Amino acid sequence: MAMIRIRSRDGLERVRLPNPPSSTTISDLKSLIESQLHVPVTCQTLSLNQNLLIAKIPSDLQTLSLDSSVGPTTPLSSLNLSNGSIVYLSYPPDIDRSVPAPAAFSPANSFGRNKMTIDDLIARQMRVTRQESPHCDSVSFDRDAAHAFQHYVNDSLAFAVKRAGFMYGRIADGGRVEVDFIYEPPQQGTEEQALLLRDPDEEALVEAVALGLGMRRVGFIFSQAVGQDKGDYTMSGAEVLQAAEMHAQSGVQEWVTAVVKLEVNEDGGADVHFEAFQMSDMCVRLFKEGWFETEVGEEGLDPKLSRMKKDVVVGGKDTREVDNDFFLVVVKILDHQGPLSSTFPIENRMTSVSMRALKNHLDRTKHLPFVKRISDFHLLLLLARFLDVNADVPALAECVQTQSPVPEGYQLLIESLASAS
Known part of the structure; x- marks a missing residue:
């Protein structure tokens, strides 16, 4: 049985197709989304463009919608959609897809057998839902700084191991984050993690230079390795944990996490892509309060899930495994030409700077x-x-x-x- 992956503000979900994509139309897909994902057909906006998820005004939604470019009887296969392809879904925030929570404990008929503990009560308050909007309007990358980072991970490391850095810049009026340079601390990269070997003395110098430039630390950036277990996820559990830690330590509400990855294009070649997110308020709170399981690299764990030490409520159900996409808030990406160049050799790479x-x-x-x-x-x-x-x-x-x-x-x-x- 074929399936289409649906990415919405609720994360990545799957819709099972009773017929192959060649004989499944856009209208059929909408009906399947309604029956399987509980989003009414009349409330659905579908697109092949991920920008749908950050569109905020009706005209943008209409422009990106499949309805504006193809008819309801168009087969999925004519849009190059096949088994496992991704379609983006937007729907009004007032649509409630959650499953009703179990009935409350009643002492009259249970005689204490299902007595709730304090931990149970706390867990019921930890409702993990999709955060609609980031605290920043957008993130703009200095072209030279972004190029210097992606050029190294692409040409020198060939995306074989992960690489990470801290983004510095300014937070402009309106919440726009402007990244003007990237500091790459000492680190050891593997396919699954970028282990930062942080040097407090060097970071003190970095902060001194940034302060003199009128800049501050505004985010964290890392690359994904081509050999890591990708699966159906945007960020792995280990990546979410590291990103949440950096966000929590920053104390910056507008803090941005950027991901650099290599993706196959329509011609079979490879393109470098930047994606930007904020870790949701709930994600940062859960990290600060110690809810995350830190042993995320155990064999057999699904990398698209984050493990909790105690139950949280997701979709009306108690669980200790949360789809990582619930913790990600998409941030719009822009670019600019900042005040600095990025032509001088960069610290802590394979060749030392003299x-x-x-x-x-x-x-x-x-x-x-x-x-x-x-x-x-x-x-x-x-x-x-x-x-x-x-x-x-x-x-x-x-x-x-x-x-x-x-x-x-x-x-x-x-x-x-x-x-x-």
Whole structure:
């Protein structure tokens, strides 16, 4: 029996097709969604474009809808939909698909046999539902910073192992998160995890440079390996756990988690894709309160699920396994050209960064004003190891932030450091 995967605000679900896609129409699919997923046909908007899930106004929904491009009698196969294909579903938030909760405990007929504990009462308050909207309007990536990260995981690592970093930038008016550089801490990557070997001293320098640039840590980014057990999920249980930890530690409501992955395109080639999410408020709360099972790598565990230490309520049912998609809130992605370049070698990669790299960089950029030559976070981080973090680093970073001339004394100092290599 064939099936079509349906992704909505409730996560990834499956609809069983009694007939093959070649003889199943759009109208048939809507009826099957109503009968199997309990979303009325009249309330459904279907699309092959994932942007449907972040569309907020009726005109956008109508533009993305299959109804606006094909008729109800169109076979699924004519849309290149086959067994296992994904269709995106949107429906009004007031549609209640939940199964009624079990009847409340009644002491009159149970004589204490089903007595609730405090943990049971707490678990019943932990209702995991899909969060409709993120706390940020969108996330915009500096083109050079995004390219430098994806180029490394694609060309140098071939997506064979995972890679991670912290995103720095600003939170603009209206909640738009702007990412201007990515700091990659020391780490060991495998197919299943990016183990961060965090260096407090180095991170103190990173924070000093960021503060001088008028920036802050605004998110976490990681790549997925091509060999990891993908299954039918957006993020694995281990990835959700790591992302929730980073979000919880940040204290930033607009915090964004970005995923970089390699996907097969229609021509059989491979394209690099960026996806952005916020971990839901419930996800962060569950992490802070210690509900997540931390042994997520045990053999036999479904990677698309997160395991809880106690029951939570999902869809009116008590469970200890939650589909990871319930914890993800889609964030719209934009791009921009930020104030920094990303041409200087990046720290903590396979090749260490030395003062020789500084000399080569300065020689290569002789035609530019000096402030432009040092307008690169990774260069400033290297300099921060040799300069006064309380005086020199803020002064240089302020010159970069304001694009004002660098005092001659600092120019001579930087050039002498480069020449000493």
